[in-house]
Amino acid sequence: MNIDDLFTPRLPPKRKIATKELTGEPPKRLRGEDGSQLRTQIEDVEDGENGVREHLREDDEEDGRFYEGSGLSERDKGILDVVDEPFNPQEPAALDIAAVRKLVLKCEKAFQKNQDMRIRHADDPTKFMDSETDLDEHIHALMAITSAPHLYPELVRLNFIPSVVALVSHENTDISLAAVDLLNEMTDEEVVPEDGEEQEAGMKEFVSALVENTALEVVVQNMARLDEDQEEDKKGVFNSLSFIENAISVDASIAESVVRQTGILSWLLKRIRAKAMDSNRQYASEMLAVLLQSSRDNRLKLGNTTITDMNGVDIILSCLSPYKRRDPKDDDEVEFMENLFDALCSALNEPEIKVIFLNGEGLELMLILLKEKLMSRMRALKVVDYALTSKSVGDPADPTPRLAERWVDILGLKTLFAVFMRRGAKKFKKEYKAYSEKEEDEHAISIIASLFRYLAAGAYRDRLLFKFEEEDFEKCDHLALTLWCSYLERAREADVEIEKERKRLRxxxxxxxxxxxxxxxxxxxxxxxxxxxxxxxxxxxxxxxGAAGTKEHLGGIFAGEPKTGGVERVREVLQERLDVLGPEDSESAKSTLQMLLSSLSS
Incomplete structure (x- = not known):
């Protein structure tokens, strides 16, 4: 006997189609062991000083102390018997195939009975309410199977998958939410131990069967009918998103199929546009980032998904716009903001999305975020880095050169080099725990390198080169003496450790x-x-x-400061980079590095 089950109140779900109290049906009267009805009227008696109220039946003896029989139901007696037993902690009996079949059969019968009752008494909900309470209990009983994911394939063989998917679309949303909760719990990654190959295989077969039986489509469709103003529905939305994320963690290809086969992308974009901040809005932003992370098709669909004349990229930008004036209010909103930045960075891997970003004035928004020096600055710089990075160097159709020119046009160089010189870094270190000076350095130097790659000779490129002449070549000093020497030392330390590892292996x-x-x-x-x-x-x-002054200044640093390793060390690093370029890298990138190596040798 399960003590938890005994002490769990057997109450109907919070929302039912009809209740007996609402219909005016009188409650069933209690009956004694001889079948006679017991009087249920209760009188209240004050208990002396404490004012504690006791409930006495009128059928009690005159002094109210004795009553023939125990007054307990058989179930109550069972509870007391369990409580009186000495505690003997033991592991619950492990589920076997027979137990799983029994659970499934009971749930199937309860489901079929409920469907029959609904058809038979379609005009009188009170007639099938008990069958739905019973069905709800059987769905929750199936939670026990989460302790044995290696038996999940048995659910597939018993053809239970279509039934559980049908339960998600049940007319009573309480039943539907119970089914979604079941799917979420059964696919949670924590039910599979780290070394559980059999359990992992069972999980994969189960999830695959769910996908084949349109579980994803049904779950997404079901979210559309939920009212998040009600707490149970709000939790149901959260569980629905969690189930989808669980399925993707089991099979990454599901991320692409769920976007292709359902309307989840539109749902997520609508959900992140909501003004009020809550856990589901945050979760919607997280799911958006997950879906865009590893699928080109999903990223392209983001740009093609339109809601009230706004495409997905514009919606993300509009959701980020408020953070040019304020910081997020709490941890949930911080994560919401960061998820949107991550989603945008993923999308910018595609040239088609870069065009939308450019036309939607995405660079302008990122520049404002950088200038305002709020928490969003740390992620805005990352977005600019992604926007100006491309694997298609030299491709005439690549929009990255246009983005580079736009960055110069909107006076982005001034703000970029302020970040490069670490201006304001002390303030950020003090105010934001998540701030990383190293991360900002890396994004800044990556953007500068991209500008050198994509800005054509002429006015745009001259403005970039001139930045290294300003303020008595301070940016050259920071580049060579601070950043170059720092990263050179890190690389040297790693080489030392790796050489020790080589010796150990030999x-x-x-x-x-x-x-x-x-x-x-x-x-x-x-x-x-x-x-x-x-x-x-x-x-x-x-x-x-560079200008003659720039070359002379840099030459003096590398010739006079031993920590730099000299120009020859720069050449060695460039040669190593050229050596690791593969077939996927453009010929333009390779020829540029060869040209730079030649210039360093002369």
Missing amino acids: AAAQDVDEVDEEEFLLRRLDAGLFHLQILAEIIAFLFHE
């Missing part, structure tokens, strides 16, 4: 294979090699195209 008579080499390269890149290569590219551009 001492153990183990070969350093290709997998090891890839891991070593990733460790070096994470330690700072990637951004060291970007810094080397900027330095090479300045040596190649």
Whole structure:
């Protein structure tokens, strides 16, 4: 006997189609063991000083102390028997296939009975209310199966998947929400242990069957009928989004199919436009970021999804616009804002989205956010970095050069180099715990390198080069003495650790294979090699195209400061970057690096 079940009040769901109290049907009268009705009228008696009120039946003896029989139902007696038993902590009996079949069969019968009662008494909801209470209990009983995900395939073999999907679209939203809650709990990643291969396989088969039986479509459609002003419906929306996220974590390809087959993208965009901030709005922004993260088709659909004459990119920008005047009010809103920035960054991987971003004055909004120096500045800089980064260097159809020119046109260079020089960094460190000076440095140097790649010779490029001459070449000093030396040291430390690892492997008579080499390269890149290569590219551009004063100043730094490693070290870093470029990198990018290497050698 489950103690939790015994003490759980057996109350009907909060919202039912009809209740007996509303219809005026009198309550059933209690009956004694001999079948006679007991009088239920109760009188209240004050208990002395404490004023405690006791309830006495009129059928009691005169002194009100004794009553023939225990007065307890069989269920109440069972509860007391369990409580009186000595506590013996034991693990609950593990579910087996027979138990799962029994749970499923009971739920199926309850579902069928409810459907029959609904058809038979369509005009009198009171006649099928009890069957829905019973069905709700059987749905909740299925929660026990979450303890045995390796048995999930049995649900598939029992053909229960179509039934649970049908329950999601049940006419009574309480039943529907119970079914969604069941799906959410059963697909939660925590039900699968880390080393549970059998459980993981069971989960994958279960989720695959749900997708095949249109569970995603039904769940998304069901969200449209929920009223989030009611707490139960609000929780149902949250559970629906959680179920979809769980399914994606089991199979990443579901992210693309759910967008293709349902209207979830439109629903999410409408939900993030809501003015009031709550957990579901935050969750909608998170789901939007998840769906855009790894699917080009989803990102393109964002630009093609229109709601009241606004496409998805414009909606995200409009939701970010308030943060040019204020910071988020709480942690939920902070996460909401960051999710929208992440979604926008993912979308900007596509040239088609860059065009929409450009035409929607996205760069202008990011510049305002940078100037206002609020929390949003930290993410706005990242968006500009993504907008000005491209894998299609030299492609005439690539809109990135147009974005680079627009950035110069709107006077973005002044604000960018203020960030590059770490102006205001002390304020950010003091006010925002999430602030990372390293992250800002990396985005700033990445944007500057992109401007060198995409700004054509002429006025735009001259304005960029002139920035390194200002204020007595202070930006050259920061570039070479602060950033270059710092990242060079990080890369050197990583190389030392990796060399120790190589020696350890050789001492153990183990070969350093290709997998090891890839891991070593990733460790070096994470330690700072990637951004060291970007810094080397900027330095090479300045040596190649900078004014005579810039070249002379930089040359003096690299010749006179041993920590820089000299110009030869810059060349080595650039050569290493050229060596790792693969077939996916454009020929234009490779030829640019070769040109820069040649200029450093001369």
